[in-house]
Amino acid sequence: MKGQPPLFSSPPPEGGGSGPSRPSSEAGPVRHLVLIDGSGFVYRAFHALPRLTTRTGLPTHAVYGFVQMINKVLKEFAPDAIAVVLDAPGPTFRHALFQDYKKSRPPMPPDLQVQWPYIRKICEALGIPILEMEGFEADDLIASLARQAAEEGLRVTVVTSDKDMLQLVSDRIEVFHPQRDRVYTPEAVQQEYGLRPDQIPDYLALVGDPIDDVPGVKGIGEKSARELIQQFGSLEALYKNLDRVPARYRSRLEQGLAMAQLSKQLVELAHTAPITMDWSKLRRQNPQMTTVVGLLRELEFFSLMTDFLQDIHDRRPRYRLVDAETLAREWSAWLQAIRAQGRVAFGYLWDGPHPVRGEWRALAMAWTPHEAVVLDLTDPAVRTRLRRCLPDVLTAGDVRKVAHGWKDLMIGLRRLDLDVGPPWDDPMLMSYVLDPSGGRHDLYRLAQEWLLYRMIDPDVVRQVAADWPTVTPETRTDVVGEMADIALQVTRALQDELDKSAHDGPRSVYETVERPLVPVLADMEWWGIKVDVSKLRRLAHEISETVHEFQERIFQIVGFRFNLNSQKQLAQVLFEHLGLQPGRRTPKTRHYSTRADVLEELAQHHEVPRLILTYRNLAKLKSTFVDALLTWADPRTHRVHTRFHQAVTSTGRLSSSDPNLQNIPIRDDLGKAIRSSFIAEDGWALLIADYSQIELRILAHMSGDEGLVEAFRRGEDVHTRTAAEVLGLSPDRVTERERRLAKVVNYGIVYGLSAYGLAQQTGMSQEEAQEFIRRYFERYPAVRAFLDRTLEEGRRRGYVETLFGRRCYIPELNSPDPQVRQAAERQAVNMPIQGTAADLMKRAMVRIWEAFRREGRRSRILLQVHDELVVEVPDDERAAVVETVRSLMETVYPLRVPLAVSVTVRRDWAKE
Secondary structure (H helix, E strand, O other): OOOOOOOEOOOOOOOOOOOOOOEOOOOOOOOEEEEEEHHHHHHHHHHHOOOOEOOOOOEOHHHHHHHHHHHHHHHHHOOOEEEEEOOOOOOOHHHHHOOOOOOOOOOOOHHHHOOHHHHHHHHHHHOOOEEOOOOOOHHHHHHHHHHHHHHOOOEEEEEOOOHHHHHHOOOOEEEEEOOOOEEEOHHHHHHHHOOOHHHHHHHHHHHOEHHHOEOOOOOOOHHHHHHHHHHHOOHHHHHHOHHHOOHHHHHHHHHOHHHHHHHHHHHOOOOOOOOOOOHHHHEOEOOOHHHHHHHHHHOOOHHHHHHHOEOHHHHOOEEEEEOHHHHHHHHHHHHHHHHHHOEEEEEEEEEOOOOOOOEEEEEEEEOOOOEEEEEEOOOHHHHHHHHHHOHHHHOOOOOEEEEOOHHHHHHHHHOOOOOOOOOEEOHHHHHHHHOOOOOOOOHHHHHHHHHOEOOOOHHHHHHHHHOHHHOOHHHHHHHHHHHHHHHHHHHHHHHHHHHOOOOOHHHHHHHHHHHHHHHHHHHHHHHOEEEOHHHHHHHHHHHHHHHHHHHHHHHHHHOOOOOOOOHHHHHHHHHHHOOOOOOOEOOOOOOEOOOHHHHHHHOOOOHHHHHHHHHHHHHHHHHHHHHHHHHHEOOOOOEEOOEEEOOOOOOOOOEEEOOOOOOOOOOOHHHHHHHOOEEOOOOEEEEEEEEEOHHHHHHHHHHOOHHHHHHHHOOOOHHHHHHHHHHOOOHHHOOHHHHHHHHHHHHHHHOOOOHHHHHHHHOOOHHHHHHHHHHHHHHOHHHHHHHHHHHHHHHHHOEEEOOOOOEEEOHHHHOOOHHHHHHHHHHHHHHHHHHHHHHHHHHHHHHHHHHHHHOOOOOEEEEEEOOEEEEEEEHHHHHHHHHHHHHHHHOOOOOOOOOEEEEEEEOEOOOO
């Protein structure tokens, strides 16, 4: 290669890297070469794929598509040699031929510019050379390399989605189109285009290529071009026989002669790059694993990391299944080792979805990486011995206890009559506070992300729990031992991440909010809340009868029976039989939509859509709440032990499942009836404590707006005050309608309410709504400034945060798509307010729980839903607990405005 222009733009295989680099296969002749059109693919991926960003806002979708393609090519072709070929910067011979060549192509977008360095880094880390040569496009370089390789007897695969490259196809050269997942041989080109590969330039000379500004012949389309080349064989033969061409094409061809000839020169690939390649230089090296995974982690391509992970067979850990005798004999040595380490991690397994009901299978302990001891708790002797030994660790103040999902383990240990004392750590919550919007925080995913390790599949784990008696001891040991071992290791990695954060917000949220809340939630799930099963059964029966009446009424109007739950049949009834005006079609089925918003519009014109909406609402309430409560109620105690989830929502709010109690309606009669089925035990009552207008109070505090702060400090009706301020009235002249408008605006501002949204909710015109909002911000200027500041900081930092430092990453704030960006702005405005409300509630729950324990109270927190706390109180503690709860909730944090809490004590959970 002496005297040739520079070709390698990344080190050839024997060069550099961040780790050892060696051939991926035994040295030998190169038989199969893959050449990837890197420039073409990256550009197409950038424009074709949905925009992806990291949590810090770095665009990544072009890199993501590129890495997916590389993985696919390596798996499907396993070539001996491979290279990614790129366009070199600067003009080529085609620009000299035609000054308008690629003239309309815009400059490289900034979002793509920042991704190119990662393309190069990925290739280098994967051991794939990058080739480019000044004065030559990637297509021409590929053509030159492919021809040389074919002449030397190699099989060549060109990876590209550019149809220009089909002209290279021969007996030894094939083209792979990754998007179509199709390999083009000479036969495949003939089948799809009706042309030989060597005729592709003639065809393109007629039709042109708008992407590269290749003009072609005006008025000649793809079908016509194909037919003409099929008839005459080539562009030159076509022009020699114009007298035989149909008249409708002849004049166009005559006028376009110069453009046709130029176009062919532009689309014909040049095989003239001055290259004499030693193919061994393109042998792929083994990937530099640490570098590859580091890049994938930086780019947050967690789903792509699976090809680079180790599993239990690679690491060969030392897990031991021990019996009661071994436990008794070795416990002292274990305890000494645990105290020396200052940390122990637990893995646990039971059969069933809920720790209150599930049957214990095993508990594992790990205090040294890659080692664990596993205890089979289906053995009574092991359980007995464990109850004696384990308190030495669980109550030790000098041993940090680690478990993924401590809440569940605390409940499980309580069933063994064991209690846990601090300190403890939970990697699930550590991950959650680092990035609450980052998706799942299960141990399986955390192991992939932080340890580059693939745990035993969760489906296998569930099956092992279900089939425990028949599972081999080795499998039992691996499943449970791995949980403890990985929890130990991943916690160390996450602790390092929390510690090195320049801003201590996530760490503070973990240590002062989330971790202290764990035993509170464990208690809440343990106790559950009692439901009136007889009342629920009556309610279920009544709803069923009402649903049936609605069905019959609908059938009577329509004139025949049909499946009300079938979207297709319902659409036929509404839009064909009844002749109502259809709305949009659903993307997948292409049937007309029967979604609620469509039915609401139709309900203004016909009775059947109105009845269907009511029917659906009743059926959903019955299945989602009434039937679910009956299913989940303990048959002996009639208590429902809903599961509370800390690591789900991006705002920090709790969610619940099995059953979900967060969305029970409050205002309609049926919702009230469902809530009234939640009752206290005899001799007890339900204390319901509700923060009043907490989000508006937080808005007043965080914005510092004098008008809002003054209104809350004086105890005024803030909605009346807002209406009076905006409309220029005295408070006593504000009507109920005007107060409702102000209420919509007050709460809507927190959710990014637009003029359109206000008009939709209130019946105002959009102009009136816009004017109302304008005057609102005129009267409360600090609110506007706070919202603007929040958005500005969110765009700059990539995240917004609560008063206590809880972060929510919203990279879409910098999206070029207006719809995506506007949705992100609404989220960014709302999250600090709603998240702070969640933080305040959680801190209040911890304070109340600690007060009950300190004072020896029997009262217990049962539920937390939205801004409401439900406590079960024995009659003899009622007066004292009302005062305790109110005081601790109102003084949980010193805001600029007072926090107000309304407290009611009732037999059931229904609102007054």
